[in-house]
Amino acid sequence: MIDTTVFQDKTAVYYTLGCKLNFSETSTIGKTLREAGVRTARKGERADICVVNTCSVTEMADKKCRQAINKLVKQHPGAFVVVTGCYAQLKPDAVAKIDGVDVVLGAEQKNDLLQYLGDLHKHEAGEAHITTTKDIRLFVPSCSRGDRTRYFLKVQDGCDYYCSYCTIPFARGRSRNGTIASMVEQATQAAAEGGKEIVLAGVNIGDFGKTTGESFFDLVKALDQVEGIERYRISSIEPNLLTDEIIEFVAQSKRFMPHFHIPLQSGSDDVLKLMRRRYDTALFASKIEKIKQVMPHAFIGVDVIVGTRGETDEFFEDAYNFIAGLDVTQLHVFSYSERPGTQALKIEYVVSPEDKHKRSQRLLALSDEKTQAFYEQYIGNTMTALMEKSKEGTPMHGFTDNYIRVEIDGDDSLDNCLVDVKLIGFNDDRTSLKAEIVS
Numbered sequence: 001m002i003d004t005t006v007f008q009d010k011t012a013v014y015y016t017l018g019c020k021l022n023f024s025e026t027s028t029i030g031k032t033l034r035e036a037g038v039r040t041a042r043k044g045e046r047a048d049i050c051v052v053n054t055c056s057v058t059e060m061a062d063k064k065c066r067q068a069i070n071k072l073v074k075q076h077p078g079a080f081v082v083v084t085g086c087y088a089q090l091k092p093d094a095v096a097k098i099d100g101v102d103v104v105l106g107a108e109q110k111n112d113l114l115q116y117l118g119d120l121h122k123h124e125a126g127e128a129h130i131t132t133t134k135d136i137r138l139f140v141p142s143c144s145r146g147d148r149t150r151y152f153l154k155v156q157d158g159c160d161y162y163c164s165y166c167t168i169p170f171a172r173g174r175s176r177n178g179t180i181a182s183m184v185e186q187a188t189q190a191a192a193e194g195g196k197e198i199v200l201a202g203v204n205i206g207d208f209g210k211t212t213g214e215s216f217f218d219l220v221k222a223l224d225q226v227e228g229i230e231r232y233r234i235s236s237i238e239p240n241l242l243t244d245e246i247i248e249f250v251a252q253s254k255r256f257m258p259h260f261h262i263p264l265q266s267g268s269d270d271v272l273k274l275m276r277r278r279y280d281t282a283l284f285a286s287k288i289e290k291i292k293q294v295m296p297h298a299f300i301g302v303d304v305i306v307g308t309r310g311e312t313d314e315f316f317e318d319a320y321n322f323i324a325g326l327d328v329t330q331l332h333v334f335s336y337s338e339r340p341g342t343q344a345l346k347i348e349y350v351v352s353p354e355d356k357h358k359r360s361q362r363l364l365a366l367s368d369e370k371t372q373a374f375y376e377q378y379i380g381n382t383m384t385a386l387m388e389k390s391k392e393g394t395p396m397h398g399f400t401d402n403y404i405r406v407e408i409d410g411d412d413s414l415d416n417c418l419v420d421v422k423l424i425g426f427n428d429d430r431t432s433l434k435a436e437i438v439s
């Protein structure tokens, strides 16, 4: 039993880097601490506990984690500092050496944070306590809203794919998941709290079911039955796991939105082979075609990595031309970053930082063209948008079923409301459509 009296009247700050999964897990950590009596510190208030949930997707991410920890240590002198997440899992010794850090916890320990905090007495500099597990197998459930309108339901964690450039299997462990029944229960709870939209999150969500003998398709069908949840979005799903039956189901479902996010990573078959991805461009193109055939209005976001080892000028041109010809809506462009311990380091051809930058700029420009062309088709239409809390000083915004970002005149009372809006035209920086509420 943990003695929670030590946590009474303590305050905490949370800092998250990285993906949706991390944000969702930080909210769950926050909930655990709140239940133990820890209040979230107000803006500017000095906290007793700092929790940093780190990311290690690139070298830059590692650097940002170190900077964030140093900043928090300075802002909250004397606070008990806990660092967890992918960077903590992969480089625990480096994290433990940072001045002010008390406890370093791996991926599996996130769930039991309380038991590692002891009596909150600070450790000597450089003597942080490290607890990580190499063979990560525990599935830590998480469904949270944080300060956003949408809920993020973690359905799966880890990955067994071992793509040549990726460290996620080392940082998050093997593919695993909770049961369909537990996911339905969490979605039902979210609906009872007033939640209207849930994003299904995971590292390789199409792989759902590995540890429970179930399937992602069965999960989708079960969640579709939960009363009160009006919208689901499937976050990133591997193209080889996005089956026709899932696409067809989404097309006829009222709750699963016509919105997909599919990692392509490269539009060159030669580079896909070097990356050890499990599909080729022909398969990817067939998935896009299938989606558009049954849902012509679907929003399709695509991840692309530029400058991977082995991506010659010629391969990049192949990739660019392939992507330019795809009927997709938005590109999420990442620059390749060398990660220690990955197979990609054995490939000799290295892309210069200048070339990576140029390639990334070309794809970002292509992405803008595609997104704007997609948005333009809907100007003049009336659609339903779920409104979200806006940041101070920014217009109220929301998203249509097919993920068009709309801005309206309105206030936070519309947060989490489904509103019929008429789409008028682009906003000033052409990142959203201005819209008017239709009475």
Ligand code: SF4
Pocket (backbone or CB within 6 Å): 159, 160, 161, 162, 163, 166, 167, 168, 169, 203, 204, 238
């Ligand atoms: S499928 Fe995704 S998470 Fe898994 S190894 Fe490949 S890139 Fe990494």
